[in-house]
Amino acid sequence: MQPLFDFLGQFTGGAGNAFVITAAILKIALFLGGVLTAVPFIIVFERKILSWIQDRPGPNRVGPFGLLQGFMDGLKLFLKEEIMPKGVDKTLFLLAPTLVVIPAFLALCIVPFGPIIQGEHLDALGSFLGLDPAMVGSGGEISQVALAVTNPNIGILYLLAITSVGVYGITLAGWSSNNKWSLLGGIRASAQMISYEITLSLAVIGVVLLAGSLNLYDIIEGQRGGFWHWNVVAQPVAILLFIVAMFAETNRLPFDLAEAESELTGGFHTEYSSMRFALFFMSEYVSMIVISAACATLFLGGFFGPIPLPWETLMEQFGLVAILAFYIVGPLVILPAKVSFFLFLFIFARGALPRLRYDQLMTLGWKYMLPIGIINLVVTACGVAIDMAITRDGEVAWVTKVSIGAVTLVLFLGWELLIFSRRRRSQLSREYRNLYRKESSSDPALAS
Amino acid sequence: MAGMEHFAEYGFFGALLLAGVLLAVGPVVIPLFISPRSRSEKSRDTYECGMDTIGSAWVRFDLAFYLFALIFVAFSVAVLYLFPVALVYDDGSYLWRDFVAVALFLGILSLALVYSWRRGVFSPALRTTSQRTHRVGE
Known part of the structure; x- marks a missing residue:
């Protein structure tokens, strides 16, 4: 992968910068993508769990077990x-x-x-990805990559x-x-x-x-x-x-x-x-x-x-x-x-x-x-x-x-x-009770 | 170089801010092209469960909300001061002085809590319909 970063480095002022920027974009894309994909599923799970609590089947029409319901709801809202x-x-x-x-x-x-990758682990992973140890490695330009x-x-x-x-x-x-x-x-x-x-x-x-x-x-x-x-x-x-x-x-x-x-x-x-x-x-x-x-x-x-x-x-x-x-x-x-x-x-x-x-x-x-x-x-x-x-x-x-x-x-x-x-009825609920009692006695509709 | 790295840490915020803006604006813009439009005046009414709207919603509301905001400002600033204290707490040389300082600080903070508690800020005045002084929309 080193040639790729060398190539990108021409535009970003060094292969190291290219690596940092690529890693950042990858991390943002994967993490944001993961969370955004999870949201429709969480909505389906929420509706499923609520339906089990309330003793009903819940969403079960779109996709297997209704799993795609969240996506379809999103699509519907676009229209x-x-x-x-x-x-x-x-x-x-x-x-x-x-x-x-x-x-x-x-x-x-x-x-x-995830943990910070550094030291020997970074060396091993860097050589696995075919990166120059002078760029990414314990002794290189980039000595740690935080997940x-x-x-x-x-x-x-x-x-x-x-x-x-x-x-x-x-x-x-x-x-x-x-x-x-x-x-x-x-x-x-x-x-x-x-x-x-x-x-x-x-x-x-x-x-x-x-x-x-x-x-x-x-x-x-x-x-x-x-x-x-x-x-x-x-x-x-x-x-x-x-x-x-x-x-x-x-x-x-x-x-x-x-x-x-x-x-x-x-x-x-x-x-x-x-x-x-x-x-x-x-x-x-x-x-x-x-x-x-x-x-x-x-x-x-x-x-x-x-x-x-x-x-x-x-x-x-x-x-x-x-x-x-x-x-x-x-x-x-x-x-x-x-x-x-x-x-x-x-x-x-x-x-x-x-x-x-x-x-x-x-x-x-x-x-x-x-x-x-x-x-x-x-x-x-x-x-x-x-x-x-x-x-x-x-x-x-x-x-x-x-x-x-x-x-x-x-x-x-x-x-x-x-x-x-020492629990007694709270001051507040007593006040509420008195208020409503007063009100219902003055209001003929409520008093009956 | 170390300074640059530090700067890069915050550059990522900018990248994510950009992603956030795109994700926020995109979904608002796309339906403008693909969603249907009805030109009925009635559909633009304020939604109040079928009733015709009476007056604006921009009226005076309960002062209790304002009091909460005031206490929040006091407490929030005070709690913010505790963060640096928690960071330098285990310096080693002035341990008990640190603890006494934190305890005193929290004690004075609690006095503010006790004061607003006694003044009844946390139990807002209860009103029922007959006691209400103004109607919404007037």
């Missing part, structure tokens, strides 16, 4: 009429779907889907920043439609997403504290060596907070107040039709994949498997085959498996849980999750400080991680038990 209703703010109405989709894709590029579209140092901060841009799109879509349902959906969505974003950040800071870095590769590296090293062991409460917050961030049931079919028809996308609607729909699924991958990376060891295999000995015995397998298993088997687990959780929760009321949502976000997040962070900081005071080696020992996990979990469960044992 639907684009309606621009009267009285909308045209610029914002057209801009809004774009503002939702682009951040969803931009957030994708940060997720590491992620980009690998900036700010990593997780970028992810948090870019996912919150999506709020603008949804709010603007709701406002610009000039429809009461849309307006309600839009402002509800913005209030909900900003409320849960703080909890999301607090859950992430615990992990950053343990890893000492914002770089996603560093965070994954800290979880190397089996499931008992994963951050879920050290941060069991943080992962719970993260999961609840990620449901709210993606506007999925039980937090889908922004759409809420039964009360707001379609919420912020009521006035959108054809592919403009499909863009909202697609970006919802893309952000579900992104945030699942982020959760897997932060808490479940990313592309590392639950049981560490003896790769060193395998590579000595089988050489290139084992090296190739090592770099293929992560992106193609382990990370997709973890993402699928979270996607299943999303779908299962949609089938199992009713939608929350708006004030319940705010109560949960601000009065429960935020204090829990703060306490979790204080306990984690204390644990890390104790560990540092004893060992002074700049790394958090495994025992400390387990102890932090145990303490936070015990505190959390104890607090929950305390609440449940």
